[in-house]
Amino acid sequence: DTGVSQNPRHKITKRGQNVTFRCDPISEHNRLYWYRQTLGQGPEFLTYFQNEAQLEKSRLLSDRFSAERPKGSFSTLEIQRTEQGDSAMYLCASSLDRLSGNTIYFGEGSWLTVV
Amino acid sequence: AQKVTQAQTEISVVEKEDVTLDCVYETRDTTYYLFWYKQPPSGELVFLIRRNSFDEQNEISGRYSWNFQKSTSSFNFTITASQVVDSAVYFCALSEGGDTGKLIFGQGTTLQVKP
Numbered sequence: 001d002t003g004v005s006q007n008p009r010h011k012i013t014k015r016g017q018n019v020t021f022r023c024d025p026i027s028e029h030n031r032l033y034w035y036r037q038t039l040g041q042g043p044e045f046l047t048y049f050q051n052e053a054q055l056e057k058s059r060l061l062s063d064r065f066s067a068e069r070p071k072g073s074f075s076t077l078e079i080q081r082t083e084q085g086d087s088a089m090y091l092c093a094s095s096l097d098r099l100s101g102n103t104i105y106f107g108e109g110s111w112l113t114v115v
Numbered sequence: 116a117q118k119v120t121q122a123q124t125e126i127s128v129v130e131k132e133d134v135t136l137d138c139v140y141e142t143r144d145t146t147y148y149l150f151w152y153k154q155p156p157s158g159e160l161v162f163l164i165r166r167n168s169f170d171e172q173n174e175i176s177g178r179y180s181w182n183f184q185k186s187t188s189s190f191n192f193t194i195t196a197s198q199v200v201d202s203a204v205y206f207c208a209l210s211e212g213g214d215t216g217k218l219i220f221g222q223g224t225t226l227q228v229k230p
Binding site for chain 1: 119152210211218219
């Protein structure tokens with residue numbers, strides 16, 4: 001059973017460009033999350049999906065950010081018109097929502113540097 | 116407001132020493148979930164433990180043990196006979212709004228184990 005997979009692992013982009021990250025969750029997991037982590041800080045919640053439905057978005061997720069999970073499997077996180085403040089690691093996580101509990105497994109993250 | 120505090124920013128120990136990482140949380144929820152994750156230099160958040168608020172039993176897993184005390188809102192993590200491979204950043208997290216998977220993370224504690 002493979003873990004949560006993210007790509008690209010590293011992305012350097014110029015300010016104003018658009019970037020897209022992809023996340024492939026653990027295969028049977030119905031929930032998928034996006035978090036953002038800056039240097040020296042803990043991860044911060046951005047958004048999550050239950051199957052293909054986006055159930056919640058953090059106030060951290062500005063209009064330039066959009067996330068999709070079209071078929072309830074993989075997800076993409078797009079950042080439009082990137083700014084230097086978007087430089088961070090974007091973490092994807094997944095879980096199987098069940099009565100016994102909701103253990104969240106994270107991927108290795110996608111590092112974004114905006115220059 | 117919900118909050119997780121890891122007061123220890125950095126800890127340095129010599130191999131084979133025992134070390135305890137502190138975690139204090141604040142929540143108004145009666146049902147909540149607490150987590151510990153390990154983040155090695157590669158960046159991936161590795162799941163260590165999940166504990167619900169109704170289960171105050173301490174847990175031991177190999178060299179790892181956890182002490183959950185609702186009376187003091189603490190969920191401390193002890194590594195016995197530390198090893199160099201334990202060097203990482205450790206995060207304590209609280210699940211917001213029950214078992215949603217929306218985690219509030221502490222700032223993290225960087226553990227350095229020297230040979």
